[in-house]
Amino acid sequence: MNKTPLNNGTNQIPIPATGKKNTKLQKEKLSYFGVEDFQVFDEASFHQAFAIDLENARESVIIHSPFISQRGVERYRESIASLREREVQLCAYIQEPDDWIQRNQNILPIESSSRLEQLECSLADLQLLGAHVNLRRRAHEKLAVIDDSILWEGSLNILSHRNTSERMTRWVSPNQVTSAVVKHKLDECSHCWSSGGCKLLTDEQLHAKLLEISSELARKRKYLGLSQREIGASIGTDQSLISRFEHGSCAINSKTVIHIASRLGYELVLVPTLLRHSVDEMVARQLRARRTNR
Ligand SMILES: [Zn+2]
Numbered sequence: 464m465n466k467t468p469l470n471n472g473t474n475q476i477p478i479p480a481t482g483k484k485n486t487k488l489q490k491e492k493l494s495y496f497g498v499e500d501f502q503v504f505d506e507a508s509f510h511q512a513f514a515i516d517l518e519n520a521r522e523s524v525i526i527h528s529p530f531i532s533q534r535g536v537e538r539y540r541e542s543i544a545s546l547r548e549r550e551v552q553l554c555a556y557i558q559e560p561d562d563w564i565q566r567n568q569n570i571l572p573i574e575s576s577s578r579l580e581q582l583e584c585s586l587a588d589l590q591l592l593g594a595h596v597n598l599r600r601r602a603h604e605k606l607a608v609i610d611d612s613i614l615w616e617g618s619l620n621i622l623s624h625r626n627t628s629e630r631m632t633r634w635v636s637p638n639q640v641t642s643a644v645v646k647h648k649l650d651e652c653s654h655c656w657s658s659g660g661c662k663l664l665t666d667e668q669l670h671a672k673l674l675e676i677s678s679e680l681a682r683k684r685k686y687l688g689l690s691q692r693e694i695g696a697s698i699g700t701d702q703s704l705i706s707r708f709e710h711g712s713c714a715i716n717s718k719t720v721i722h723i724a725s726r727l728g729y730e731l732v733l734v735p736t737l738l739r740h741s742v743d744e745m746v747a748r749q750l751r752a753r754r755t756n757r
Contacts, residue, residue: 500636506629509619510538516609516633517542520551525649527606529558530623531585539622540592547593554652555589555622559598589622595654604647605631611740614639637741650735674711676720676731681709683727698722 504512517524517539524546528535536543546553565571566579590596607615615621617631634640644650664672684694691705700719708715708723724731734742 501632501634504617504631504633506619506624506627509629509631510624512633513607513615513621513631514539514542516607516613516615517546520546520549520609522610523552523554523608524610525554525556525606525608525644525652526621527556527602527604527647527649528620528622529603529605530620531555531557531582531589532623532625533581533585533588535620535622535624536585536588536592543589543592543594552655553592553594554597554649554655555594556597556599556602556649556652557586557622558602559600561600563598585622595652597652597654606643606647606649608640608644608649611640611738612637612744614643616643637744641738641741641745644735644738650738670711676724677709677711680723680727680729683729684709687727694723694726697726 543553560579560582562571562575563579566576566583571579586596586598605617605619605621607613607621609615612635614634614636615631616634617629619627619629619631684691690702691709692702695702695705698719699722704715704719705723708719721731
């Protein structure tokens with residue numbers, strides 16, 4: 464049986480799945496993937512490649528594995544512990560069994576109670592390793608997202624796989640990540656929302672964000688050869704307000720900001736924090752393409 468990845472897209476890079484582990488070599492090979500690149504793995508090659516992705520994760524990892532087992536957690540124990548040491552967030556989505564709420568009611572058959580008890584142990588184990596554990600009814604997708612840029616998808620339960628034959632595709636693609644995060648609601652981790660996800664911005668951070676918006680709009684205004692007075696007049700306000708805005712003043716209402724942006728050919732949109740890097744990359748790519756075509 465061929466143990467190398469099954470089939471590749473562009474920039475095919477065979478990664479040996481068996482034999483002596485050569486982490487350095489594999490890291491180099493994985494890092495050569497280009498944007499929009501994909502590679503297909505089988506059950507033999509997947510785990511090693513996925514462990515390398517975990518080792519290289521910088522900010523966040525999401526694992527959507529409907530099933531979880533002690534053995535499955537054990538397989539990634541070191542990698543997950545290392546994520547916590549490096550302050551890389553891990554959000555896990557696991558399927559909630561239909562009889563989950565009855566687990567403490569002494570009404571279930573012994574096999575069901577035992578199955579749920581094992582599940583509880585595995586979930587507790589994962590939590591102790593620092594993961595955010597979310598239960599989802601009837602979720603059956605097998606997915607993982609690394610740092611907003613890599614998407615794994617296919618048939619393999621990452622946290623419970625044992626010996627079945629499977630197929631997993633690894634995409635290096637902000638587009639694929641964005642589409643998976645939106646479609647499968649991977650940005651709804653309840654732990655992120657109740658802790659870090661809802662942290663208030665400091666005044667400095669708030670000011671920096673506003674300055675980012677106003678600087679870009681000022682740059683575009685100058686590029687179009689428009690004065691502050693002209694922009695002000697076109698949206699029914701005066702030059703001094705535009706000037707204050709361009710210098711990062713917070714004393715400007717959202718309606719005016721939307722008007723200025725719209726007048727300069729921009730639209731203000733909300734982007735989930737998790738997708739910020741992907742969106743930045745997509746915009747940068749579009750701008751590069753536009754410049755090249757000029
Ligand atoms: Zn989370």
